[in-house]
Amino acid sequence: MKDFLFVFRANTEMPKPSPEQMQDTMKLWMDWISGIAAQNKLVDRGNRLESAGKVLRPGNVITDGPYTEIKETLAGYSIVKADSLEEATELAKGCPGLLFGGNVEIREIGKM
Amino acid sequence: MVGDELIPHLFRTEYSKITAVLCKLFGFEHIEIAEDIASDTFLSASELWGLKGLPENPVAWLYTVAKNKAKNHLKHEAVFNSKVATHLNYSTESMELFDIDLSDRNIKDSQLQMMFAICHPAILPEAQIGLALRILCGFGIGEIADAFLTNKETINKRLLRAKDKLRAENIKIEFPGKVEINKRLETVLTTLYLLFNEGYYSASNNSALRKDLCFEAMRLTHLLLENEETNKPVVNALFALMSFQSSRFEARMDQQGEVILYDDQDTNLWNKELITQGEAFLNIAAQGNELTKYHLEAGIAYWHTIKEDTKEKWENILQYYNHLLLLEYSPIAALNRTYALSKANGKAEAIIEAEKLQLANLHVYHLLLGELYTDVDNDKAKACLEQALRLTNSTADKKIIVQKIGKLK
Structure with a gap:
């Protein structure tokens, strides 16, 4: 088994959800990630990321987030294990982020 | 006389x-x-x-x-x-x-210290339970053999090896220091949890003995609660779990020692006092920030003390199982979680999740699938239950599965 990183990206152009919707979404995430844990394929639940951030560029150029010029923002990550990239991609299906215009990037984690 | x-x-x-x-x-x-x-x-x-x-x-x-x-x-x-x-x-x-x-004080202290000594990480869990039953609970070799469904010779050998190990490791009968107490307490709780489960889920037909095992596990857990150093939320959570579980003791077996499934139990036989006791200890367990598997299992057990099937009940149980799996994977938690999912979100979703579990070597996996396919696809349900029947050696389980197959149209 190899480890794979799920990078969750959220669509910033979507309207802000209501508190009720957020609670429902939380449950969707919980059920989905636990479904992977139930297959014993979750390595690290990972973390969600706050929307505020900074980007440092050459010459000490610092820009603030959120990045209104792009419609995608990094929302979080998790680590799963699978035999292949295909299997890992299969695990990513059902990710609640997809329901809200977001996406999941699946990348194998290189071994040192 | x-x-x-x-x-x-x-x-x-x-x-x-x-x-x-x-x-x-x-x-x-x-x-x-x-x-x-x-x-x-x-x-x-x-x-x-x-x-x-x-x-x-x-x-x-x-x-x-x-x-x-x-x-x-x-x-x-x-x-x-x-x-x-x-x-x-x-x-x-x-x-x-x-x-x-x-004196009462010294007896309790000695038993507590003995508990920590026996539940030393150097001793194998199975041997810990044997030693606990022998030394802390005063069970005879025959009774221990009966509980483990094995013979006296095996138990004697196991205890001898464990005692040799206690000496070889030079384990002292003393209370662990402040620094290591949490780590050591973890092992003690695991042993008490296993001891309780040995009684609760044992395949032994001796129901009086099984109750005694559970009772002893509760008595020893309570000993920890009586001491200031070990009266921690996690211990209260374990005690709450044991209280909730044992509240169904009288209802889960009939006169002949046959298992009565949860759905068919007479709630009048559930012990209300133990349920109330469990609630009280679960409230104490909620203090602090620690959320352990005992908290989660106690939460699941609490919801099982409410017989009525509500959306709220199964949603709560599902979330507790979700957290449990995120803390630590176990096949049984994965199966139970999928059952809760079927109750909370419907069978269609649960069947998709169940098919992904890759636990085909376990008879309970096919039992779960049989349950999920019942009334959805009864031919499939029958095939799953028959597979479960082939995989189990337990007579009690076989009986239940045959009954289930009989009920399918």
């Missing part, structure tokens, strides 16, 4: 107390001596009481006899050892000074 009857399990309870105190005194090097003195005491008692009736205060009588036997032994040993050995654990002088302290 005096009319008074002995309180149930008096010998067993007092055996464990006397052994703990004496063993604490002698150290594990001489654990057999402690056990022998305790056994001798009860032999004297049973012979004498059988002839002459019960003494006025049986416990005090036992303690006096045990003390005398211990002192005699020490004198004997001291004379012997002073001639042949110098590395004495107890010297002649100190022997004159000490009294063998069988």
Whole structure:
């Protein structure tokens, strides 16, 4: 088994959800990630990321987030294990982020 | 004969107390001596009481006899050892000074310290449970063999190996220091949890013995709650879990010792006192920030004390199982979680999730699938249940599965 990183990206152009919707979404995430844990394929639940951030560029150029010029923002990550990239991609299906215009990037984690 | 009857399990309870105190005194090097003195005491008692009736205060009588036997032994040993050995654990002088302290306080302290010693990480879990049953609960070798569904010889060997290990590792009968107590407490709780489960889920048909195992696990857990150092939220959570589970004891088995499934249980037989007790301890367990598997399992057990199937009940159970799996994977948690999912979100979703579990080697996996496919695709349900039947060796399980197949149209 190899480890794979799920990078969750959220669509910033979507309207802000209501508190009720957020609670429902939380449950969707919980059920989905636990479904992977139930297959014993979750390595690290990972973390969600706050929307505020900074980007440092050459010459000490610092820009603030959120990045209104792009419609995608990094929302979080998790680590799963699978035999292949295909299997890992299969695990990513059902990710609640997809329901809200977001996406999941699946990348194998290189071994040192 | 005096009319008074002995309180149930008096010998067993007092055996464990006397052994703990004496063993604490002698150290594990001489654990057999402690056990022998305790056994001798009860032999004297049973012979004498059988002839002459019960003494006025049986416990005090036992303690006096045990003390005398211990002192005699020490004198004997001291004379012997002073001639042949110098590395004495107890010297002649100190022997004159000490009294063998069988006060309530010292008994509890000794048992608690003994619990930490036995539940040492160096001892295998199975051996820990055996030692706990023997030394802390006063069970006979035959009873332990019965509980583990094995023979006396196996248990004897297991206990001997464990005792050798206690000596080889030079494990002291003492309370762990402040730094290591949490780590050590974890092992103790695991053993108590396994001890309880051994009684609750054992395949043994001896239902009285099974209840005793659960009762003993609760008694030992309560011993931890009585001590300030170990009265922690996690211990309260475990005690709450045990209370909720044991509340269904009378309802989960019929007169013939046959298992009655949760859905078919008579709730009038559920023990309300134990449920209330569980709620009280679960409330105490909620203090602090720690969320352990015992908290989550107690939460699941709490919702099971409410028979009515509501959306709220199964949603809560599902979320507890989700958290449990995120803490630590186990096949049983994965299966139970999928069942809760079917109750909370419907069978269609649960079937998709169940098919992903890759637990086809377990009969309970096919039992779950059979359950999920029932009324959705009964041919498929039947095939799953038949597969479960092929994979199990337990007669009780086979009976339940055959019943389920019979109910399918």
